[in-house]
Amino acid sequence: MKKVSLLAAAVGTALAMTACAGGSTGAAPGDVNPTGAIKAREISWLLSRPANGSVITVMKGLADEYAATHPGFSLKFITTPDRPSYIQKLETLAAAKKLPEFFDTDATPYAQKLAKQGQMVDAEKLLKDIGLDQSYRPSALAYQRFDDGSLYLLPFEYGAEYFWYNKALFAKAGVEVPKTLDDFPAVCAALAKTGVTPIAMAGKEQWPLERWMAYQPFRLEGPAYVGKLKKGEAKFSDPAGATAAKWLGELGTSGCFQKGFSSVGYTDAQNLFTSGKAAIYNMGTWELGSLATDKLDAGVRNDVDFFTLPTVAGAKTADNDYVAPSGIGMAVNTRTYDPLVRDFLKFALTKYPQQYAASGALTPTTTDVTLPANATPLYSKAISTAEKVGDELAMPWDTQLDPTTNTRLQQELVLLVQGDVTPAEFISTMDTTLAQNAPKYFK
Known part of the structure; x- marks a missing residue:
């Protein structure tokens, strides 16, 4: 009972938080470039990733950098490492239509249903609109696609x-x-x-x-x-x-x-x-x-x-x-999508690959990986082999x-x-x- 109560409390907190987020009226999935002024506010990311992992570390730094020129902006990370608990939280918020600006999900049948309900921004159109569509590995995007070929999830990782x-x-x-x-x-x-x-x-x-x-x-x-x-x-x-x-x-x-x-x-x-x-x-x-x-x-x-x-x-x-997965994807919520969210995404997605690659990790883009100083020859071999995935x-x-x-x-x-x-x-x-x-x- 205690575990259930704690989860319910966490979901309730997230519900309250997202209900107060911004004043956006939302957008259609394909309306990736909404008009209007960029008004700084706190936005949130519901995610299931290691809190000390490179993805969160890099994105925290980019959010701070963006906030330096956009006073009042901040990116809040709502982390739930335990996947079963995370999925339960995601489904609860989705049912109430209270998901935050960003939320993690694999390209599952459930996620595809959310996309069909209009709860996700069209990631393919978004990447094309901000001029980054050609920089991603086709295999990294293919991993995030639904059965019908549509793309509603953004990858932040890549691996072979x-x-x-x-x-x-x-x-x-x-x-x-x-x-x-x-x-x-x-x-x-x-x-x-x-x-x-x-x-x-x-x-x-x-x-x-x-x-x-x-x-x-x-x-x-x-x-x-x-x-x-x-x-x-x-x-x-x-x-x-x-x-x-x-x-x-x-x-x-x-x-x-x-x-x-x-x-x-x-x-x-x-x-x-x-x-x-x-x-x-x-x-x-x-x-x-x-x-x-x-x-x-x-x-x-x-x-x-x-x-x-x-x-x-x-x-x-x-x-x-x-198997060459690009990890769990990030969806962008249509209900809270506005000029601020788009502007931050363009800023972050443009800078993210280079900073992530600096950690020695393969990126979902074709960015060259920076090998660690203590890498063995096997490190370079593994990276070059991954570049040749079919x-x-x-x-x-x-x-x-x-x-x-x-x-x-x-x-x-x-x-x-x-x-x-x-x-x-x-x-x-x-x-x-x-x-x-x-x-x-x-x-």
Whole structure:
């Protein structure tokens, strides 16, 4: 009861705050350049990002810089790092039509409904109007697009997901980098015989294991499979889904993941790899600071390398097509959109890429990254590889499926890999769950 009360209080505070924000009468989604004077006031951003992360740090600095020439302006950050609580807050405010000027969301079916209700400014038109549309990576914008191709979300991050591996542990086990996804079970079995964990898995976070479910279907059918699956127009029992289930089961029986992986968090999984106790770690370039600088233990530093998503026989996607997310997007609220909001966005989005890149991170634009002084050669290699990502993106399934089906999938994947259910039982459960929830969610 206490947790619920605290959340309700937080939502109530946010409701009150947004109700008092400015005097804007709002705008139509496509009215990206409203007329009128720029009147400074406090605006707010409802977000789910690390409070000490580079995105918030850079944007705080830009807001302060803007305020220096616009007395009375300020940008308030309403942070809720816990994603389930954040989503509940977002939906509560959206239902009351009390969302603040900016709010974070993935390109989910729910977010698309908000856009169709006219609660989001057309980001494509906005970027074009302020002259920044050509500066963004097509893949970064593609990640933020809805199924119909429309763009209502602005990216602030970009990353490529690789399979980091320990060359010394591979050599000791007598194995090479997997050329195909089907090579993983044998590679895992050989690594396990040497006493190391083949793949460090942050199972407690749920989404890392869900990535593995997406790999076979993406190689076999491209992004089309999950696009149909989420609407109930395809099934887990279809060839792509059945292949994935069988493969995940084989990864489990081959001992690919550490014992008790389902209760292992993000930091512990990373430590398992960086301490040399695990041979493979599937994670994005946002962890370059830990994997490709002198912060990495000297005992394993020179042994770390990476490979990209292996292919399969008859693949419909290219070798350089894989997961390259641009993170959670930021939507601009039409109800509070006015000349001030537009002017600040133009100011911030113009300056943001260069300052964000200075932190050593890839940006959603083509801005060159500033390598840290303590970077290893692997850092530069990872950045240059990310610049060559293909046109077909492997979309994370947790942003695609309806919430009920996605939750059940995350639960069943653990059981499948642990050997508690067979691939056939997994498929049957998931097809039943999908049939019960997808059609009504996407109607």
